[in-house]
Amino acid sequence: MRKIWILVRKEWAEVFKNRFVLFTTAFLPLLFAVLPLVIMYATGNYASDINDLASTSDVPPEFMELCVGLDGSGCMQYFLVSQFMLLFMMVPMIIPVTFASYSIVGEKSTRTLEPLLATPIKTIELLTGKALAATIPAVLATWLSFLIFAIGAFILATSPGVVGKILDALWLTAIIVVGPLLAIFGVTIAVMISSRVNDPRVAEQVSALFVLPLVGLFVAQSLGLIYLNAQLILWMAVILIVLDTGMFAFATQLFQRETILTRWK
Amino acid sequence: MSDQEDAIVIQELTKSFDAVLAVDRLSVSVHAGEIFGLLGPNGAGKTTTIRMLSALIGPTSGRAWVAGYEVGKQNQEIRSTVGILTESPGMYDQLSAERNLSFFGEMYEVADLPAQVERYLRMLGLWERRFEPVGTFSKGMRQKLAIARALLHEPKVLFLDEPTSGLDPEAALLVRQFIAELREEGRTIVLCTHNLDEADRLCDRIAVFKSNLLALDTPNALRRKLFGRKVVFHLVTAKPDLAEFVKQHPFVQSVEVVDNKLIVGLDDPESQNPLLINGLVQAGAEIQFVGEVRQRLEDVYMQLVNA
CATH class of the missing domain: 3.30.70.100 (Alpha-Beta Plaits)
Known part of the structure; x- marks a missing residue:
């Protein structure tokens, strides 16, 4: 555990020397905090009877069950900002993929991997350290942006019920549990790819391909094909725990010190 | 191990990469406290041998013991005990010299790390520039820092792969003097070099090999033979x-x-x-x-x- 933390601190000291990296880590979460607030502000005066909402607006009838306790305006606001729940879950996965995909192949290209592997660090410690170093800042930045969003929603919501919905178990499970699990999933794949390719650019591009299917999830939500309800979020959490565990074990098995040191040019 | 006086014992050590036989049944012993030169042409298997002995890669067959620990079975112990200067030592360029050494020192769980870092930075003339990013260092300074990194945990056995490669004569001389000083401290040093004059000056014994062992003795004994x-x-x-x-x-x-x-x-x-x-x-x-x-x-x- 100690070596993992030593590696994490080194990674941060190295990466965050670059101010541009700090900016890119903070920008996306902040954008997703501000955008839903702008939408809330813009829809603040929308007034409608809750019973007419499904027929007079784009709010799908299936969503109405999530609007229990809200008036028409509140339901409209909640419907619009709920589109961002998936984005808040995806951001911690999108941000660290670039860092994670550079993690092993980057050490190799700067010729620091061999001295690092010569130390008594175990493969699992190395991969965990690399993965956590990429995941933690992105998760913390996302949580901070969600906090900003929640404070903004408290000010802009047409009714306290909207804020209550945003801070309910569904959202909190999505942001606090599923988001980090998604981040670990993406980062593990990126670290795994990073240990299998010999060019940092290839690692970044291949890793990005694995993130693309989640964009499809966002599109499906926007088109009303899926709704993020409590049941779906819980299933996502369970499946991701299993996937993350399996994927990390697989990544550890796939990490071949000898191949990396002798076959990469 | 067959001999308590030997820091390294190698028995029939073989390494092949697919069809390429890099090291072929190498059997040698390196005495504790000596500087042992590994000489051979490019592709002779010198770096592969060093990598096997420092538990970075595994042998295809044969056995070897380093500081009493068997390669392949006690790799963690070997990694804790040996120091290695790789052929092209990389550094974290964004980090300072001091931070680079501290990181590796922590990895090796060095006791009283700040004092050790100071000791080696002073010894190698880098103390005044300890807070500067390594990316600004000359090749000679980087090499000295890499040597400091290899020594930080006071390894009993030290593998040096081309330690003066690419250095100007003054820096190379400094490094050679430093290696000679390390022998005085009783460390076992395996020196891999193409610089035959350097091997002649520093090594107690040399092994010339090209996949397999061609000759092993002191430089003078080989001359006489x-x-x-x-x-x-x-x-x-x-x-x-x-x-x-x-x-x-x-x-x-x-x-x-x-x-x-x-x-x-x-x-x-x-x-x-x-x-x-x-x-x-x-x-x-x-x-x-x-x-x-x-x-x-x-x-x-x-x-x-x-x-």
């Missing part, structure tokens, strides 16, 4: 009859006349020189001075590798 010993008599005038006179001695192996020098092959110059000097003087030779011809290690190496 391959070229015998030769003594040069610098004369005021090398008359032809003097060469004939020398040839008459039964212990003389060869005689050459080059300019005003007589180069005589002897198997035991210490006892045979006085007889020859007396004889030459009585035969009318005017001897200016006498010395032993020191065959270059390069000649030894070329003879072995091209045999």
Whole structure:
């Protein structure tokens, strides 16, 4: 555990020397905090009877069950900002993929991997350290942006019920549990790819391909094909725990010190 | 391990990469406290051998023990015990020299790390620049920092792969002096180098190999084995009859006349020189001075590798 933390601190000291990296880590979460607030502000005066909402607006009838306790305006606001729940879950996965995909192949290209592997660090410690170093800042930045969003929603919501919905178990499970699990999933794949390719650019591009299917999830939500309800979020959490565990074990098995040191040019 | 005095014992160590046999049944022992040179052409398997001995890669067959720990079975212990200077040592360029060393020191769980970092940075003349990013360092400074990194945890066995490669003469001299100092501290050093003069100056014993072992001994012993010993008599005038006179001695192996020098092959110059000097003087030779011809290690190496 100690070596993992030593590696994490080194990674941060190295990466965050670059101010541009700090900016890119903070920008996306902040954008997703501000955008839903702008939408809330813009829809603040929308007034409608809750019973007419499904027929007079784009709010799908299936969503109405999530609007229990809200008036028409509140339901409209909640419907619009709920589109961002998936984005808040995806951001911690999108941000660290670039860092994670550079993690092993980057050490190799700067010729620091061999001295690092010569130390008594175990493969699992190395991969965990690399993965956590990429995941933690992105998760913390996302949580901070969600906090900003929640404070903004408290000010802009047409009714306290909207804020209550945003801070309910569904959202909190999505942001606090599923988001980090998604981040670990993406980062593990990126670290795994990073240990299998010999060019940092290839690692970044291949890793990005694995993130693309989640964009499809966002599109499906926007088109009303899926709704993020409590049941779906819980299933996502369970499946991701299993996937993350399996994927990390697989990544550890796939990490071949000898191949990396002798076959990469 | 077969011998308590040996820091490294290698038995039939073999490494192949698919169809390429990089190291072929290598068997040598490295004595504790010696500087042991690994010489050979590019692709001879020197770096592969060092990587196997520092538990970075596994052998295909054979066994080896480093500081008492068996390669492949006690890799974590080996990694904790040995230090390695890789052929192209990389550093974290964004981080300072001090931060680079601290990171590796923490990985090796070095006790009193700040003092150790200071000790080696001062020893290698980098203390004043400890807070500067390594990316701003010259190649020589980076090499010295890499040596400090390899030594930080006070390894019993040190592997140095081309430690002076690409350094200017002054920096190379400093590094060589430092390596000699390390021997005084009783460390076992395996030195992998293409610089034969460096190997000659530093190494107690050398192994010349090209996948498998071609020769193993002290540099002087290898010279004698391959070229015998030769003594040069610098004369005021090398008359032809003097060469004939020398040839008459039964212990003389060869005689050459080059300019005003007589180069005589002897198997035991210490006892045979006085007889020859007396004889030459009585035969009318005017001897200016006498010395032993020191065959270059390069000649030894070329003879072995091209045999």
